[in-house]
Amino acid sequence: MDLGIRGRVALVTGGSAGIGLAAAKSLAREGCDVCVSARNPERLADAVVELQEFGGVVHAVLADVEDQEAAFRVVAETREVLGPIDILVANAGGPPAGRFVEVSLADWDVAVQRNLLGTVRLMHAVLPDMRERGWGRIVTVTSRSVREVIDGLALSNATRSAVAGIVRTLAREVGGDGVLVNNVLPGPIDTERLRELGGDVAARGKSVPVGRIGRPEEVGDVVAFLASERASFVNGISMLVDGGESRVVA
Ligand SMILES: NC(=O)c1ccc[n+]([C@@H]2O[C@H](COP(=O)([O-])OP(=O)(O)OC[C@H]3O[C@@H](n4cnc5c(N)ncnc54)[C@H](OP(=O)(O)O)[C@@H]3O)[C@@H](O)[C@H]2O)c1
Numbered sequence: 508m509d510l511g512i513r514g515r516v517a518l519v520t521g522g523s524a525g526i527g528l529a530a531a532k533s534l535a536r537e538g539c540d541v542c543v544s545a546r547n548p549e550r551l552a553d554a555v556v557e558l559q560e561f562g563g564v565v566h567a568v569l570a571d572v573e574d575q576e577a578a579f580r581v582v583a584e585t586r587e588v589l590g591p592i593d594i595l596v597a598n599a600g601g602p603p604a605g606r607f608v609e610v611s612l613a614d615w616d617v618a619v620q621r622n623l624l625g626t627v628r629l630m631h632a633v634l635p636d637m638r639e640r641g642w643g644r645i646v647t648v649t650s651r652s653v654r655e656v657i658d659g660l661a662l663s664n665a666t667r668s669a670v671a672g673i674v675r676t677l678a679r680e681v682g683g684d685g686v687l688v689n690n691v692l693p694g695p696i697d698t699e700r701l702r703e704l705g706g707d708v709a710a711r712g713k714s715v716p717v718g719r720i721g722r723p724e725e726v727g728d729v730v731a732f733l734a735s736e737r738a739s740f741v742n743g744i745s746m747l748v749d750g751g752e753s754r755v756v757a
Contacts, residue, residue: 511736513538517594518585520544520572520629523554525698526648527598529727534594535561537731542566542585542592544577564589572599572625573617582632591636594734597626598648601700602662610661618662622649623669630677634686643686644734647674648726651692653745654755660704667692671745678743687742689733694749695720716751 517534521527522543531554535541540563545551551567558565566588570577585592602618603610626647637643649667651657656664671690678688695701695711697720702708712719726748732738733746747753 508737510537510731510734512594512731512734515539515593516542516585516589516591517596517734518542518544518581518592518629518633519596519598520570520581520625521599521648522596523547523550523567525700526693526696526723526726526730527596528554528557529723530596530598530646530648530730531558531727532561533724533727533731534596534734535563535565537735538563539594540564540566540589542568542581542589544568544570544572544581546571572629573620575628578625578628578632582629586636591640592633593637593640593642594644594646595629595633596646596648596730596734597629599625601650601704602660602666604660604704605662606659607661614662618666622663622666626670627673630673630688634681637686638681638684641685643681643684644738645674645677645686645688646730646733647688647690648730649690649692649745651694651747651749651753653690653692654747655753674745675743682742687733687738689738689741689743690745691726691730691733692745692747692749693721693726694747694752696723696726697721698723714752715749719750721748721750 523545
């Protein structure tokens with residue numbers, strides 16, 4: 508299936524590793540010009556080399572989504588180099604781990620900046636061009652914690668649900684302008700984040716009905732589909748990509 512996004516301009520934040528890099532690759536493979544942003548310059552440079560293999564224009568911007576100005580700077584620079592942004596993949600690292608009684612107020616600050624306000628600011632920054640041009644796709648990457656709270660991840664449980672609420676809200680406001688907004692909820696995926704959270708990664712797959720944890724590209728391809736022309740009647744959803752692990756009905 509041709510996703511119909513050849514020549515579109517995509518910005519993927521947190522795009523130097525894991526799910527973000529996989530999404531950037533899926534979009535580049537479909538013919539998008541891609542800007543990736545993240546904080547570590549070496550990893551970002553390596554990601555650019557990998558993305559260039561797909562033949563489109565690739566740009567990178569060093570930025571921390573927790574920084575108030577970063578979203579607007581990243582969007583302005585992407586626009587200058589690649590043109591107005593058609594596709595935003597709002598992604599970053601996960602929030603600090605811990606039970607509610609363990610996490611500090613400083614941890615709350617990090618989570619709210621990284622996983623809530625970072626996304627809100629990016630949405631604000633890309634929307635004017637998308638609405639004016641009558642086409643846009645925003646895909647947020649959050650977590651299956653939106654459907655089923657995860658013990659020991661209090662900040663994820665709180666901030667991801669807030670993003671899911673914003674996605675539903677914004678989707679209703681701008682769908683009529685041709686801008687579709689959706690959310691992807693990964694289950695356990697083989698990335699640094701999963702290892703960072705500790706536990707036995709090899710054993711983790713046993714609780715997943717498909718019998719293994721997911722690969723980053725299995726989320727990246729779903730992101731690319733939701734960002735595509737083919738997903739033109741999908742708006743406001745939060746889609747699980749968790750190998751069937753969550754027990755929720757819908
Ligand atoms: N992997 C899983 O099993 C899983 C499950 C559910 C949800 N998720 C969520 O999915 C998202 C992506 O996870 P992942 O597994 O791909 O993580 P990852 O492998 O740790 O990659 C995170 C990416 O985001 C960048 N990043 C981190 N903090 C950032 C910040 N403050 N500003 C800008 N860029 C930042 C990282 O690069 P720099 O460090 O260089 O900035 C890297 O490119 C996270 O929100 C994670 O919590 C993951």
